[in-house]
Amino acid sequence: MYSPDFSHYHFTVAERFLRYVQINTQADPFSSATPSTPGQKDLGRLLLDELHQMGLEAEMDAYGYVYATLPSNQTHPVPVICFCAHMDTSPDCSGEGVKPIVHRNYQGEDLVLPDDPAQIIRMEDFPELQQQIGNDIITASGTTLLGADDKSGIAIIMDALHYWISHPEQPHGEIRILFTVDEEIGRGVDHVDLQKLRADVAYTLDGESAGHLEDENFCADQVVVQIHGISAHTGYACGKMVNAMKLAAAVIDNLPGELSPEATSGKQGFIHPLHIEGNVETTTIHFLIRHFEENGLKAYEQLLEGLVKQQVNRFPGAKYEWKCQEQYRNMKYVLDQHPEVVRYAEEAIRRAGLQPVHHAIRGGTDGARLSFMSLPCPNLFTGQHAFHSKKEWISIQDMQKAVQTLVHLAEIWATR
Template identity: 40%
Template sequence: MSQNLSQTAERFLRYAVIDTQSADDKEQMPSTEKQRVLGRMLAEELREMGVSEVREDENGYVYGMIPSNLEEGAAAPALGFISHMDTAPAFSGENVKPRIIENYDGEDICLNKEASIWLSVKEFPEMKRYKGQTLITTDGTTLLGADDKAGVAEIMTMASWFLAHPEEKHGKICIAFTPDEEVGRGADRFDVAGFGADVAYTVDGGAIGELEYENFNAASGRVRLHGASIHPGSAKGKMKNALLMGMEFQSLLPVFENPMYTEGYEGFFHLDRMEGNVEEAELEYIIRDHDRVKFERKKELFKAAGAFMNQKYGEGAAEVYVKDSYFNMKEKIEPYMYLIDEAKAAMEELDIAPVIVPIRGGTDGARLSYMGLPCPNICTGGHNFHGKYEYICAESMETITELLIRIAKRFVKAKGE
């Protein structure tokens, strides 16, 4: 591989130590000002390497562009690469201390001796595939941030490579780094027109080889239950326990349409939060399904459960709210399947086995696809995102950087498609 590609892991290590955790209880964008610290750093690095039209906007998005260097008469689609800067609020992103495990021996890794936290091969058997390579792990007290600072590092190194090799022909390459993806708002104020790409990829996937153009249809569901608090000594025929009503509401949903029982294309209702008391309780759900018809049925069933509660306990006992979050990008990608074909071909050139899998979640690319920018998702090389067991292989990051380069070069061959 090119010596320049060794920069990918080094970049990632610099970015990983910056706390960019987003917050799901804030209205402003970015939801946390600390995301701007990384944004400013990236904008400055883009300018220093010679990327054109670099800007960081008021919402925390960072954009840049590498102009086409094709000869007159040649053409290629304007191609975008997008990653997000924030890390998940699910686990601490403060004071990240990456550990570097060189020539990994294929055995368990002690992340934190004092707390006896181990990255176990029995629990995560895919670790063995990286024997002899370099792993980057957490110290057991924070997440690592490979989701999605690995994608950021891979895009940055790809951009640096093209600017250092002006003899390599490519079309217009557009770059964007977004805030607040982890709280579902990464595409809220994305400037699709200003970005300037015809098509794009998010670099926000998992293990090397993953290529994704299907994701869940997603909605949030919330039910507020109004009970009646009466002294338990004289409660007969009078008390309505909102906590028990919440449990009853949950029992009306299909038992096995639950994340702990589902995989692949199977959807679910996920009770994400429940709080309250006898007088009032509130339950928050996420509702998911790849199939649009099944997704709509799930939302109707959720509402029907609320209607049943009102019929049983009196009108107004249950207030039910359902709000769509994003939709399956498949229908928006299918007219642009060359995006998948070219990515697969580039993987095969690098001896990467393409693994086309449905995303059991969503990406910025799903919403961007519905905003007019077809945008499937490419792997970053990371594993076990959002927690203390997160790790990434340095060699995978280098290979994925080369993959992005190959894809951009292949798009010149794909002109007119």
């Protein structure tokens, strides 16, 4: 086994990350364009330029996806690995004008974010910080998210490429790179060209604590309920008007409180009213339905439709329309058929000096959808924490460990 030497390697992951987060790539769920915002292509062009400077074959397609290739340095056939990360950031918190701050040699103190001193990152709120004593923490300045989700994944992949190019003796097969758009709004792989990608297995870099390996996630559907009432002049509405907004409110009010995101954790699922709009005549509610098993997902949907029927049936003339759209499924269904994909990742994490921790994602990644597109794809850690918030933070040393994990992982695939 060849043992890569990182003792004298100058990691570039932090400087890359600090550069990438300053580009606003916040996704827009109300845009029909791909990508949904122009800033995602701005980052894509920067990455394309850096990839070309490394001497790699790379392109950005019309949808904003960036593809790149690191050729194999082996003489025998090796499965082609894809490393994937997404360029967009969450619409839940502003990504405009991100000002990253590096807090050197963290010693457990409160991190007060200067542009909004009310934003304080405390160890009591984030016990993971206990593992970061002596490390260098990056935060935003208090008025925006940081963008570690998922620019940390991008920076880690780019630094791993830098390592392979500067250490040509390090064994690896052909490596394909995919940077996607609009992952945060559920469209991350809508237009991925798998024939162009031509990979055998893939790993997303979009996970949390150092050492975490995520090989299962929610099954997810979106349900849109449109409730139709009866409009009438308010002065003469007695016995005639059926207010669709009140019916929608009654549906939401009767949802089981124990099945809400704010009351669930671990492998508990939920029914979440995400968005509501309308008027007396027609009101539309968008729901997110989540469960780790498909049969649990269907049970929640039956429960929800039962509540809708119960409320609508109270008023003659009222009616509803029901639309259920599949979003993604639990990657575990696919990964269980390819155990070596996860096993090699566990070994790579150990070689990087960490203990692998299996973790179930209470959400989804591009990897979940890629897995069901015949590309088995678990999710690897990047070190990001408190994502989608102004208190988002990440450790430089954790990102460096992720770079090492990728180098070890490519070697394992090359030498098996």
